[in-house]
Amino acid sequence: MEAPAAGRPVAPPKPAYRPEIQGLRALAVLMVVTYHIWFGRVSGGVDIFLLISAFLLSLSFIRKVEQGRPLELGKYWLHAFKRLLPAVVVVLLGTLAATYLFVPRSRWDEILSQTWSSLLYFQNWVLAANSVDYYAADHGVASPLQHFWSLSIQGQVFVLWPLLFALAAFISRRARLKFRAVVLLVFGAVFLASFVFSIMETYGNQAHAYFDTRTRLWEFAVGTLLALALPYLKWFRFVRVCAGWLGLALMLSVGFVLDVQGQFPGYVALVPLAAAGLVIVAGQTGSPFGADRFLSLKPLARLGEMSYALYLWHWPVLVIYLAWRGRQEVGVVGGTAIIALSLALAYLTTRFVEKPLRRSAWLDARWSRSLLVIAVSLAMVALPVAGVQYAIQLQNEKLKAEAETNYPGARVLMPDYVAPSTEQAPIMSVSGTEPEHWGRLELRCADVPDGPEYPALQGRCSSTANYEDPEKTILVIGSSHAQQWIEAAEPMAEAHNYRIVSLLLGMCPYGESTESRPPECNEFNEAASRYALDLKPDAVLAMGTVSVVEGKEDPVVEGFPEAARQLTEAGISVAAIRDNPRFVDNMQWCAEQHGGDSPQCTSELSERMSPVSPYPDAFTDVPELAWLDFSDLICPDGTCRPVIGNMHVYVDNNHLTTSYTASMSQEFDRRFHAALGW
Numbered sequence: 171m172e173a174p175a176a177g178r179p180v181a182p183p184k185p186a187y188r189p190e191i192q193g194l195r196a197l198a199v200l201m202v203v204t205y206h207i208w209f210g211r212v213s214g215g216v217d218i219f220l221l222i223s224a225f226l227l228s229l230s231f232i233r234k235v236e237q238g239r240p241l242e243l244g245k246y247w248l249h250a251f252k253r254l255l256p257a258v259v260v261v262l263l264g265t266l267a268a269t270y271l272f273v274p275r276s277r278w279d280e281i282l283s284q285t286w287s288s289l290l291y292f293q294n295w296v297l298a299a300n301s302v303d304y305y306a307a308d309h310g311v312a313s314p315l316q317h318f319w320s321l322s323i324q325g326q327v328f329v330l331w332p333l334l335f336a337l338a339a340f341i342s343r344r345a346r347l348k349f350r351a352v353v354l355l356v357f358g359a360v361f362l363a364s365f366v367f368s369i370m371e372t373y374g375n376q377a378h379a380y381f382d383t384r385t386r387l388w389e390f391a392v393g394t395l396l397a398l399a400l401p402y403l404k405w406f407r408f409v410r411v412c413a414g415w416l417g418l419a420l421m422l423s424v425g426f427v428l429d430v431q432g433q434f435p436g437y438v439a440l441v442p443l444a445a446a447g448l449v450i451v452a453g454q455t456g457s458p459f460g461a462d463r464f465l466s467l468k469p470l471a472r473l474g475e476m477s478y479a480l481y482l483w484h485w486p487v488l489v490i491y492l493a494w495r496g497r498q499e500v501g502v503v504g505g506t507a508i509i510a511l512s513l514a515l516a517y518l519t520t521r522f523v524e525k526p527l528r529r530s531a532w533l534d535a536r537w538s539r540s541l542l543v544i545a546v547s548l549a550m551v552a553l554p555v556a557g558v559q560y561a562i563q564l565q566n567e568k569l570k571a572e573a574e575t576n577y578p579g580a581r582v583l584m585p586d587y588v589a590p591s592t593e594q595a596p597i598m599s600v601s602g603t604e605p606e607h608w609g610r611l612e613l614r615c616a617d618v619p620d621g622p623e624y625p626a627l628q629g630r631c632s633s634t635a636n637y638e639d640p641e642k643t644i645l646v647i648g649s650s651h652a653q654q655w656i657e658a659a660e661p662m663a664e665a666h667n668y669r670i671v672s673l674l675l676g677m678c679p680y681g682e683s684t685e686s687r688p689p690e691c692n693e694f695n696e697a698a699s700r701y702a703l704d705l706k707p708d709a710v711l712a713m714g715t716v717s718v719v720e721g722k723e724d725p726v727v728e729g730f731p732e733a734a735r736q737l738t739e740a741g742i743s744v745a746a747i748r749d750n751p752r753f754v755d756n757m758q759w760c761a762e763q764h765g766g767d768s769p770q771c772t773s774e775l776s777e778r779m780s781p782v783s784p785y786p787d788a789f790t791d792v793p794e795l796a797w798l799d800f801s802d803l804i805c806p807d808g809t810c811r812p813v814i815g816n817m818h819v820y821v822d823n824n825h826l827t828t829s830y831t832a833s834m835s836q837e838f839d840r841r842f843h844a845a846l847g848w
Contacts, residue, residue, distance in 0.1 A: 207509060413452045746798065
């Protein structure tokens with residue numbers, strides 16, 4: 171074939187096999203893997219995957235319509251998920267097996283639950299909900315299935331995009347318009363609406379926006395619009411060569427230059443998409459100096475074939491390794507081993523699962539056979555997961571039924587305690603991701619907080635039974651550290667006919683506004699104070715101090731003395747609880763891995779808290795304040811242990827299990843009444 175003359179515009183070849191796109195996939199997955207494993211950052215490689223998926227999908231549908239072939243949406247969906255699901259099943263089953271062997275028991279419930287959302291392509295919505303729910307996840311650790319968020323979005327788009335193409339084809343026929351013009355209109359509208367929404371949502375709630383399908387649709391739309399524009403982008407060869415290398419340079423530097431995890435998917439995500447777009451438009455230049463020559467190398471092409479499986483495997487291998495070794499990060503040797511293992515698993519999955527199913531003419535001959543592959547794939551995960559969850563539920567119910575006998579918790583510290591049994595029962599694990607393991611009041615408040623006067627309190631107020639004539643009302647205000655004491659206070663409320671009302675906001679201890687707190691927290695506390703003055707409860711219960719993870723102090727909560735004085739001057743009693751110690755490591759996991767009495771999991775109270783309580787000096791202006799210190803029940807004899815009375819004391823590194831605080835209820839009742847003089 172004659173080489174094009176220098177200086178003449180050269181159009182990219184017609185869409186066919188594009189080896190440089192396989193190389194682009196390979197680089198994208200290498201970016202994702204290496205950034206995750208060695209740099210603890212997000213690379214932008216996932217965004218490139220989204221664009222490539224939409225680009226190739228769009229080329230296929232555009233060709234079908236323009237060639238007068240039926241879209242056959244059902245056949246497309248069966249083919250797509252027949253190709254995607256088997257590898258997913260292999261990874262999910264492998265992850266569950268590794269979880270059983272290497273991951274602490276307390277995390278099983280979370281991983282089993284996320285197996286469903288990963289298998290059924292709604293993992294991104296689970297993570298989006300968890301990102302705005304402080305109590306839904308342990309923020310100190312990742313799930314081995316967390317990376318399925320992007321695959322879930324892709325799966326949803328693989329359903330939506332063909333429908334939009336079918337809509338465009340229908341409009342084109344009925345209105346007698348050019349198909350490409352209608353596609354431009356439809357997907358241009360998707361791009362514009364999603365892009366604007368993405369910018370707004372990323373600015374207002376970036377953690378949620380990161381996983382939201384709606385904020386990512388514009389990235390897929392860029393791939394479709396690129397497929398539309400490609401035939402008209404007839405650049406000179408020199409320009410295309412420069413564009414290819416510029417795209418590669420931008421692509422490889424995005425993760426270092428930009429805070430992908432903290433700024434995406436707003437307009438900043440245009441950078442990796444533009445980089446990938448430049449490489450795709452550059453195409454096959456035919457130049458020995460083109461980026462496509464590098465991207466078409468056989469090693470990259472082969473890695474591109476394994477990119478899907480490598481993406482699936484690398485994250486669970488990394489997370490389970492960290493859980494097994496009890497680490498937060500890996501070094502050069504460990505990271506290399508993780509990459510090598512991930513590559514080996516990806517090769518085996520591609521070679522023996524993906525390729526045989528993708529190339530099977532027998533399976534493609536009938537739609538029912540593809541449907542059978544999908545059904546079997548779903549069943550291979552659904553049946554064992556449902557069975558294990560049911561078995562765990564039965565075991566937990568049995569353990570709960572034996573709680574009074576086998577799980578005394580803090581009751582073993584009482585002078586009159588007599589052990590009812592000499593048998594050692596297994597310690598019951600507690601999952602911090604389950605709502606039932608946080609102190610919660612069952613009823614939503616039906617009065618002022620849900621009204622327009624207190625917008626900052628809407629949805630944050632709950633109450634015990636609405637007694638027609640309660641003896642007293644106790645208002646609990648603050649963060650999750652105040653919330654954990656609700657389980658100790660509820661039995662007292664039931665015994666004395668008290669009503670408990672709670673106003674709770676994660677990571678927001680109660681006190682007057684300060685510059686160190688987020689605006690949302692200050693607004694919440696201001697509204698909580700106003701509500702307390704309107705409600706006029708008999709007592710307000712809040713945290714008086716806040717401990718630190720590393721250090722020997724638990725200073726008074728900023729602004730709390732001032733807030734307490736305001737309440738006491740209004741005739742409202744205030745009870746302040748001293749915070750519990752916090753630790754670097756997850757105390758429950760430490761006990762599960764090393765044993766409840768292991769020196770690795772114990773420490774002296776004097777190493778975690780101030781040797782002298784900060785209460786007397788800080789509250790001299792609030793003499794009416796009642797002070798509650800349960801350190802002797804959390805760390806008896808001055809030693810903090812993860813297990814007391816056959817019960818986990820901590821659910822993570824800083825929150826007490828509500829089962830343990832509930833075991834303190836009798837002593838809580840006594841000390842609370844003594845402190846307030848009730």
